[in-house]
Amino acid sequence: MLRETRLKQIMDLLHREGRVENRELCKLFGVSDMTVRRDLELLVEEEDVVRTRGGAVLKREMRRQTMERPMDEHERCKERIARKAIGLIAPGQRIFIDAGTTTRWVGRLMPSDGHNVIATNNLAVAMEISDYQNVTVLVIGGELQGSSMSCFGSLTEEQIRRYKLDIAFIGAAAIDDEGFVYTGFTSEAGTKGCIIRSAKKSYLLVESCKFSQDNLMNFCHVGAIEAIITDSGVSPEVVERMEQAGTKVIIAD
Numbered sequence: 001m002l003r004e005t006r007l008k009q010i011m012d013l014l015h016r017e018g019r020v021e022n023r024e025l026c027k028l029f030g031v032s033d034m035t036v037r038r039d040l041e042l043l044v045e046e047e048d049v050v051r052t053r054g055g056a057v058l059k060r061e062m063r064r065q066t067m068e069r070p071m072d073e074h075e076r077c078k079e080r081i082a083r084k085a086i087g088l089i090a091p092g093q094r095i096f097i098d099a100g101t102t103t104r105w106v107g108r109l110m111p112s113d114g115h116n117v118i119a120t121n122n123l124a125v126a127m128e129i130s131d132y133q134n135v136t137v138l139v140i141g142g143e144l145q146g147s148s149m150s151c152f153g154s155l156t157e158e159q160i161r162r163y164k165l166d167i168a169f170i171g172a173a174a175i176d177d178e179g180f181v182y183t184g185f186t187s188e189a190g191t192k193g194c195i196i197r198s199a200k201k202s203y204l205l206v207e208s209c210k211f212s213q214d215n216l217m218n219f220c221h222v223g224a225i226e227a228i229i230t231d232s233g234v235s236p237e238v239v240e241r242m243e244q245a246g247t248k249v250i251i252a253d
Contacts, residue, residue, distance in 0.1 A: 001029060001231040006039055012087050014049065014058050015053050021055040030194075048131045074207075077231045081205050084229050084252040085169050088203065091115055093166040096195050097125045097149035099188070100171025100207045104128065110135065119163060121156055121191065123149040138163075145187060152187040159192040169197035170225075174213035179222040179245030182215035189219040201226040203250075208233035211242075221246040 006029055013020050022029035040056045049056050082105030088246045090094065091114040097106050097131050099122040110118065111131040112135060120126055121140040129135055142156030170192055174182040181204060183189050196202045204222070222228065223246030231252050239249045 003039065003042075004030075007043060012040060012232070014056070018051070019055055019057040020171045022048060025055075031089070034195060035128075044069075050127075053139040061244035072121065075234075077207055078105050079109075080252040081207070081229050082106045082151055083206055084250060085203060086110065086229060088167065089116065091167075094164065095166050096120065096163075096199060098158075098168065098170045098192065098195060099120065099125075099148050100205070102207070103169050103171045104207070108171050119165065121151045121160075143187070144189075145185070150188075152185070152191045153192075156191050158189070160194045160198050161183075163198055165195075165199040166201070168195050170195060170202055170204050172204055172210065173215040174210050175204070175206060175222065175242075176214045176218075177212055177241055179247070180214070180218040181212075181220050181222060181225075183216045184215045186217050190215045196220055196224055204228045206217070208235075208238075211235075211238045221245070 010020060010025065020146070026033055032043055040049070040051060043056065044051055048058055051203060059093055078101060085106050086109050086171075094117045097118060097120045098104050102198055102247050104122065105226055107120070107125035110116070110129050110132070112132040115134050117136045117138065118129055119138040119140060121142065123139070124138045126137055140151055140156055140159050141152040142151035142159070144151055172181045173184045176182070183192060202225050204225050208226060211234060219231070222242055225247045227248040227250050228242060229250045234249065234251060242249050
């Protein structure tokens with residue numbers, strides 16, 4: 001069988017089933033595992049296909065499985081915060097999505113028809129929106145931090161400074177009672193500060209448990225932020241302190 005014929009049949013299976021497995025393709029086509037692997041690698045390059053352990057899936061199927069996977073309250077909280085953030089986006093805006101588990105939810109929930117330009121230094125966020133037809137994705141490069149699959153450092157900051165952004169969504173490890181915002185990695189501090197300076201409006205996306213805490217290095221004060229988006233677990237006392245420090249607090253329902 002010609003490779004072109006196999007590739008077409010594999011894509012037909014993916015569109016019908018959502019995923020394929022190497023061993024089943026070997027039986028179907030009577031070819032070796034190595035041949036199937038080469039076929040799938042070619043589809044990854046040319047189609048909306050992602051390799052998995054022992055097979056491949058369509059990108060949209062991977063997103064669907066992620067969205068439908070049972071969530072604990074911690075993940076539901078992140079989702080609610082992200083949904084509140086999405087409500088601040090207007091069509092056609094230039095948006096930065098920072099690295100972080102909560103900000104990644106913004107990528108998952110991003111409208112696919114808004115004709116937005118999305119810049120991100122996080123590879124996972126870029127994957128979430130890479131197959132949206134009416135969204136332009138700009139991946140910011142630099143030194144890759146493997147644990148977060150994000151780029152930081154001087155090369156990353158140099159690229160960010162060239163952009164004029166309408167809105168940025170920033171993650172943080174902690175916010176203390178004086179309003180200083182922290183990250184747990186020194187390499188992230190300069191990059192996060194650079195994002196804030198490049199955006200007309202920046203929003204911190206943090207869970208309520210991160211207030212009245214500190215961490216390794218602060219990268220800004222809340223006075224430089226348009227607002228903090230957090231969950232309903234935040235106390236009235238914390239809200240008052242943040243407002244006195246110079247920013248608004250938006251509570252996700």
